Amino acid sequence: MNLQQLRYIHEVVRQNLNVSAAADALFTSQPGVSKQIRQLEDELGVEVFVRHGKRLVGVTEPGRQVLQLAERMLRDMASLKQVGEEFSNESRGSLSIATTHTQARYVLPKVIRDFVGRFPEVRLSLHQGSPRQVCEMVLSGEADIAIATEAIDEYEELVMLPCYQWNRCIVATPRHPILQASPLTLEAIARYPLITYDDAFTGRSLINKAFLGRGLKPNVVLTAIDSDVIKTYVSMDLGIGILARMAFDPAADRELGMADAAHLFESSTTRIGLRRNAYLRGYIYAFIELFAPHLTRRSVETAIAGGGDDYQL
Numbered sequence: 001m002n003l004q005q006l007r008y009i010h011e012v013v014r015q016n017l018n019v020s021a022a023a024d025a026l027f028t029s030q031p032g033v034s035k036q037i038r039q040l041e042d043e044l045g046v047e048v049f050v051r052h053g054k055r056l057v058g059v060t061e062p063g064r065q066v067l068q069l070a071e072r073m074l075r076d077m078a079s080l081k082q083v084g085e086e087f088s089n090e091s092r093g094s095l096s097i098a099t100t101h102t103q104a105r106y107v108l109p110k111v112i113r114d115f116v117g118r119f120p121e122v123r124l125s126l127h128q129g130s131p132r133q134v135c136e137m138v139l140s141g142e143a144d145i146a147i148a149t150e151a152i153d154e155y156e157e158l159v160m161l162p163c164y165q166w167n168r169c170i171v172a173t174p175r176h177p178i179l180q181a182s183p184l185t186l187e188a189i190a191r192y193p194l195i196t197y198d199d200a201f202t203g204r205s206l207i208n209k210a211f212l213g214r215g216l217k218p219n220v221v222l223t224a225i226d227s228d229v230i231k232t233y234v235s236m237d238l239g240i241g242i243l244a245r246m247a248f249d250p251a252a253d254r255e256l257g258m259a260d261a262a263h264l265f266e267s268s269t270t271r272i273g274l275r276r277n278a279y280l281r282g283y284i285y286a287f288i289e290l291f292a293p294h295l296t297r298r299s300v301e302t303a304i305a306g307g308g309d310d311y312q313l
Contacts, residue, residue: 079279098134098143146273167262193239
């Protein structure tokens with residue numbers, strides 16, 4: 001058994017069981033990949049893949065466990081390489097962040113500006129997606145850090161670090177009656193067509209929970225994954241919007257009015273997700289502390305080593 005064989009089975013799965021595509025991605029031959037997989041299966045005494053003739057059509061039950069261990073070993077090998085890289089140059093490398101639109105557009109710009117000022121030789125890449133997508137990017141190794149509000153706590157393979165709490169506001173055209181409601185209530189909001197986030201995004205579950213708790217069924221006429229899209233359609237007077245408070249900028253959003261709604265909904269917590277036992281370069285700890293100053297390197301190291309999942313704000 002060797003690491004090359006583990007890379008082969010891992011890549012075959014990544015290529016949807018297409019051995020030829022896996023061979024191309026690995027810059028080797030298809031017969032060579034097939035031969036190495038067979039040798040690995042012979043040594044293990046189990047078949048990793050289900051076959052139909054010469055084609056691979058699925059993964060066996062023992063194969064799933066083999067693949068999980070293989071992925072972990074390959075990640076550990078990548079971490080070993082990173083150790084050498086960090087000690088040879090602590091200020092150069094890459095950092096991949098997976099996050100949602102709201103975080104990327106309204107929270108991260110200042111953090112990234114400060115980070116680039118401190119680490120100009122670090123290549124940054126920003127991936128956007130749903131909370132579940134950004135978690136999967138970290139688990140697959142495509143990203144180093146996940147930043148999201150929903151879903152991170154659903155993944156046992158990720159360490160969850162709370163960063164900050166936030167709540168919501170109501171946005172509408174400036175003369176809309178909802179902006180004069182005093183007090184602002186869920187009942188008043190439910191009288192109008194609503195535009196808000198898709199169910200998978202930005203604390204939508206807490207919005208649903210609040211209305212359900214009052215026995216209300218709001219008329220949600222449009223959902224989106226993007227705060228700017230919500231504001232665009234609200235400005236067309238197609239409905240009132242329920243928005244993350246951080247996504248409303250009085251200077252930039254002059255064509256809209258805003259009413260704070262923090263008293264109507266539970267607060268949401270934005271979290272950073274990291275792979276358990278991951279090796280992080282020094283500048284990644286620096287980025288985390290810029291984003292959430294209470295998350296010092298020591299506290300993050302404790303958490304990813306298994307001693308700090310219960311970190312509280």
